[in-house]
Amino acid sequence: MDSALKVNQGIPKPPEINPRASDILKKKPAGSREVSTYLEGIRNKDISILAQAITLIESTREEDREKARELVSACLPFSGDSIRIGITGVPGVGKSTFIETFGKHITDSGHRLAVLAIDPSSERSKGSILGDKTRMETLANDPHAFIRPSPSGGSLGGVARKTREAVLLCEAAGFDTIFIETVGVGQSETAVHSMTDFFLLLMLAGAGDGLQGIKRGIMEMSDLLVINKADGNNVEKALQAKSLYQGALHLFPPSPSGWIPTALTASSTEGTGMEKILESVTAYINLTRKNGYFEEKRAQQAIFWMRESINNHLISRFYDNPRIKKALPKMEQKVKEGQTDSFKAASELLKLL
Ligand code: GDP
Numbered sequence: 010m011d012s013a014l015k016v017n018q019g020i021p022k023p024p025e026i027n028p029r030a031s032d033i034l035k036k037k038p039a040g041s042r043e044v045s046t047y048l049e050g051i052r053n054k055d056i057s058i059l060a061q062a063i064t065l066i067e068s069t070r071e072e073d074r075e076k077a078r079e080l081v082s083a084c085l086p087f088s089g090d091s092i093r094i095g096i097t098g099v100p101g102v103g104k105s106t107f108i109e110t111f112g113k114h115i116t117d118s119g120h121r122l123a124v125l126a127i128d129p130s131s132e133r134s135k136g137s138i139l140g141d142k143t144r145m146e147t148l149a150n151d152p153h154a155f156i157r158p159s160p161s162g163g164s165l166g167g168v169a170r171k172t173r174e175a176v177l178l179c180e181a182a183g184f185d186t187i188f189i190e191t192v193g194v195g196q197s198e199t200a201v202h203s204m205t206d207f208f209l210l211l212m213l214a215g216a217g218d219g220l221q222g223i224k225r226g227i228m229e230m231s232d233l234l235v236i237n238k239a240d241g242n243n244v245e246k247a248l249q250a251k252s253l254y255q256g257a258l259h260l261f262p263p264s265p266s267g268w269i270p271t272a273l274t275a276s277s278t279e280g281t282g283m284e285k286i287l288e289s290v291t292a293y294i295n296l297t298r299k300n301g302y303f304e305e306k307r308a309q310q311a312i313f314w315m316r317e318s319i320n321n322h323l324i325s326r327f328y329d330n331p332r333i334k335k336a337l338p339k340m341e342q343k344v345k346e347g348q349t350d351s352f353k354a355a356s357e358l359l360k361l362l
Pocket of ligand 1: 098099100101102103104105106107237238239240275276277278279
């Protein structure tokens with residue numbers, strides 16, 4: 010019988026089943042569950058659902074975005090009840106080793122810890138500085154810890170937004186301590202600072218130029234400096250660096266938190282100094298809860314994120330608008346050829362919105 014599916018002679022027959030089908034079937038698309046199912050899983054501390062929910066908020070598909078927004082709103086009433094700690098330092102300072110050791114210290118004392126990251130390098134180089142799979146093996150196997158590498162792709166703003174939403178989801182899943190790690194070399198610390206309660210900067214003793222490429226601004230926003238690798242022959246030098254930094258911290262203008270930043274030494278490989286660091290974090294939280302700064306900072310951060318969200322929304326509404334998509338290249342050409350100026354062109358395009 011003739012069939013519309015008849016394959017003519019000489020044309021190789023395509024496989025009847027998509028060779029990638031089994032891969033596709035195994036991998037559920039990001040937004041394949043109902044918002045209520047995600048929420049229930051998260052509230053039941055189901056780590057695998059939490060991980061899938063974070064994949065949903067990282068998705069750029071418009072239908073996933075809508076669901077993600079709903080999920081974040083649904084998680085919001087259950088979020089906020091954690092201590093959010095930003096951790097930064099140049100590559101090699103020992104961030105992942107420190108997070109392993111300090112993180113273990115935290116889970117051993119009965120807390121549940123989520124480790125998130127903001128690594129804007131991952132979009133450009135593909136080789137993420139923070140994404141190495143062999144990192145933090147102990148914590149990765151700790152049932153009281155959850156580790157999630159940095160979202161990749163998109164602008165720093167986009168990556169930061171996803172991490173901020175992941176924080177809310179982790180809190181709704183009962184994690185009471187959140188670490189957000191970033192590499193202390195660029196803009197990402199400011200993003201981390203805008204979503205954490207406490208900011209910890211890891212440094213090394215005697216690494217030359219005093220501030221080791223860490224910008225003054227990063228030091229200024231830190232609540233605690235930890236001189237890592239204070240072990241072996243390095244102990245003396247670490248102690249000297251500690252007093253040096255301690256002196257430098259005093260030169261900064263006083264923070265509205267009422268907290269005076271300090272410097273401590275630690276060895277992440279030997280596990281020394283961890284108790285003091287935890288004491289410092291606790292003292293900061295106690296002080297700022299008492300003087301109202303903790304809540305004030307969270308409120309300001311919430312406003313900041315609302316504005317970020319509006320900005321992002323407006324930007325994508327503009328660039329995704331079909332009329333603008335059509336007009337934009339033409340207008341760019343006009344600007345290029347000097348037929349109109351940048352400001353007039355922008356204003357005309359904006360009118361199309
Ligand atoms: P990151 O790039 O900041 O995440 O740094 P890593 O945690 O990967 O550490 C870089 C190197 O420093 C590794 O070889 C670690 O073993 C080593 N390291 C980290 N912390 C310490 C420490 O406290 N003492 C010593 N001696 N070495 C450390």
